[in-house]
Amino acid sequence: MSDCTGEEILRELFGHLNFDYDETFGNANNIPCRMPYITSMFMPRSPTDRPVPVPECSKNLAFVSQFVEIPEEVVFTVEFSVRVAQIAVYQLLDIEQEIPPINHYDKSIKVKFDAVIKAFA
Ligand SMILES: Cc1cc2nc3c(=O)[nH]c(=O)nc-3n(C[C@H](O)[C@H](O)[C@H](O)COP(=O)(O)OP(=O)(O)OC[C@H]3O[C@@H](n4cnc5c(N)ncnc54)[C@H](O)[C@@H]3O)c2cc1C
Known part of the structure; x- marks a missing residue:
C-alpha cells in the first residue's frame, strides 16, 4: 500500500464501496499521508502514566x-481534547461551570x- 498513489x-476504496470514482473524485488531488504513530494513544497504560490536565498544586x-x-x-x-481544554481552563481560572458529562x-x-x-447486516 505504501507504494500506491x-x-x-x-x-x-471506491471499488469496495461501489462508488463511481471518475464521477465523484475524478478531478480531486489525493495525497496519501502516513501516520505511523497514530495508534500510540491506544497503548495500554496505568492511571499514573499520563498527567491529569492540571497537575496538583499547579497555578499556571x-x-x-x-x-x-x-x-x-x-x-x-475531538470531544476528548475539548473536554481536557475545558477542565484546564475552568480549573486554572476558577470558572464555576459544569463540564459536560461523558x-x-x-x-x-x-x-x-x-x-x-x-454486525449481521
Ligand atoms: C484520520 C483521523 C480521523 C479522525 N477521526 C475522528 C473522528 O471521526 N471523530 C473524532 O472525534 N476525532 C477524530 N480524530 C481525532 C481528532 O482529530 C483529534 O483527537 C483531535 O483533532 C485532536 O485535537 P487537538 O486540538 O488535541 O490536537 P490537534 O488537532 O492535533 O492540534 C494540535 C495543533 O498543534 C500544532 N502544533 C504541534 N506542535 C506544535 C509546536 N511545536 N508549535 C506550535 N504548534 C504546534 C499542530 O500543528 C496542530 O495544529 C481523527 C484523527 C485522525 C488523524
Whole structure:
C-alpha cells in the first residue's frame, strides 16, 4: 500500500464501496499521508502514566490534547481534547461551570443493539 498513489488507494476504496470514482473524485488531488504513530494513544497504560490536565498544586500550567488522563473518557476524539481544554481552563481560572458529562455509549442498550444489527447486516 505504501507504494500506491493517492488515486490508486481511493480507486480501490471506491471499488469496495461501489462508488463511481471518475464521477465523484475524478478531478480531486489525493495525497496519501502516513501516520505511523497514530495508534500510540491506544497503548495500554496505568492511571499514573499520563498527567491529569492540571497537575496538583499547579497555578499556571496545564496539559491539553490526547495524552492526559481523564477517567473513562475515550481518546482519539475531538470531544476528548475539548473536554481536557475545558477542565484546564475552568480549573486554572476558577470558572464555576459544569463540564459536560461523558456519554457512556458502551453502556447504552440502543448502541449495543445497533452494533449487533450492524454486525449481521
Ligand atoms: C484520520 C483521523 C480521523 C479522525 N477521526 C475522528 C473522528 O471521526 N471523530 C473524532 O472525534 N476525532 C477524530 N480524530 C481525532 C481528532 O482529530 C483529534 O483527537 C483531535 O483533532 C485532536 O485535537 P487537538 O486540538 O488535541 O490536537 P490537534 O488537532 O492535533 O492540534 C494540535 C495543533 O498543534 C500544532 N502544533 C504541534 N506542535 C506544535 C509546536 N511545536 N508549535 C506550535 N504548534 C504546534 C499542530 O500543528 C496542530 O495544529 C481523527 C484523527 C485522525 C488523524
